[in-house]
Amino acid sequence: MKKYFFTALFLIVAIAYSQEKEATDTKDFYLKKGKGFEFHFDQDKYMFYIDFRGQFRASYPHQNFPTNEDDFSDDDINMGISRARIKFGGYVGEPGYNFYLEQDIRGGNLLDFRAQIEKLPYLKFRVGQWKARYSRERVISSGKQTGLERSLINRIFTIDRQQGVSLYGNLDGGGAANFNYWAEILTGSGRGGAVGDDENLMYMMRLQWNPNGKELGFSGSDLKFHEKFVGSVAIAGVTNTSKYTRFSTSGGGQLYGYEPGVDGQYKVDQFLFETAFKYRGLSFDQELHFKNIDDKVNLEETLLIGNYFQVGYFFHYLFDKFPKPLEVFARQAFFDPNADISSDLNYEYTFGLNWFFKGHKNKLTIDYSYLKFNQFDIEDNVDHMVRLQWDVSIF
DSSP, X not given: OHXXXXXXXXXXXXXXXHTHHHHHTOSSEEEEESSSEEEEETTTTEEEEEEEEEEEEEEESOSSOOOSGGGGGOOOOEEEEEEEEEEEEEEESEEEEEEEEEEETTTOOEEEEEXXXXXXXXXXXXXXXXXXXXXXXXXXXXXXXXXSSOOTTHHHHOOOEEEEEEEEEEEEOSTTOEEEEEEEEEOSSOTTOOOOTTOOOEEEEEEEEOTTSSOOOSOOSOTTOOSSOEEEXXXXXXXXXXXXXXXXXXXXXXXXXXXXXXXTOEEEEEEEEEEEXXXXXXXXXXXXXXXXXXXXXXXXXXXXXXXXXXXXXXXXXXXXXXXXXXXXXXXXXEEESOTTOSSOOEEEEEEEEEEESBTBTEEXXXXXXXXXXXXXXXXXXXXXXXXXXXXXXXX
């Protein structure tokens, strides 16, 4: 059934695409390319869009950063589809009442399903499942990143997708008195997870200062080549009690060294300090994380610390003969899995290139990572990784 569904869907979109120019002249119904392929109805009172995105990756010797000792024994060329997504969205009545749905075709998981009321810029409401607005690196879509993949610390500190409700908005007092806020109450059980038997919830707050009076969007690389500096400074905090010590697209799970938990076993408190800016082809992102895990069963408490910074630059601003679609980027990240132990730090140094055929909608990325892991009990704690990826959206 899934095969026939997607075949029919592609046929419908192809037929609609061929009718785009004629349909645009009809006020009651017309088509155009925007967020994806957009269907507009009833004098723009209703809009629905669809898009497909895929990431095709080749890597050696790992697909991503090692997570345990066994991963260091990998010596394979990996080739395949790293992500395949179908996206739906739109609004009903007016753009202030909107919705979004994202399905993972490769894994078969429902990733996002949320409804939003966004009529007032200073007070908006969201319900459903989405990537909690905690850290900029995780919120930025995997298709709009500067790097080929997120940094070493993302797996350790992200709270990822959760179900819940959120209040958020922009408070504009003029000039530098411009702030964004997010207040979220979440299930704390990860993607697809309901409230646990302990009935604890996850609580998250994020406050972002926009010193230039303009919001910096959640996307990587300065593709707009901002002539005026635009940046943000943010702090965020989250507290949660559950049976998990980490979250990912797969849902709740455990960090290296932690046993499978029971309801209410791990009380996790996190804090984040974050900065970012874009200016004339230069983009910069940085995050400093603190994460305290209180194991209520084994009566152990651990503080984890991590930081990353990343820069990307289009050198044609300095050299006329440098190709305009080519961006150079670099990243350094580290995390300490236990602040009480001084010899267990892990490091990432990544360098890469982006070639943008059509912005983030169609780009080719290659990167090289030098890795040093002191956390694992292995003889050689140094590793290297090379990856090549084509990221493309249909519309």
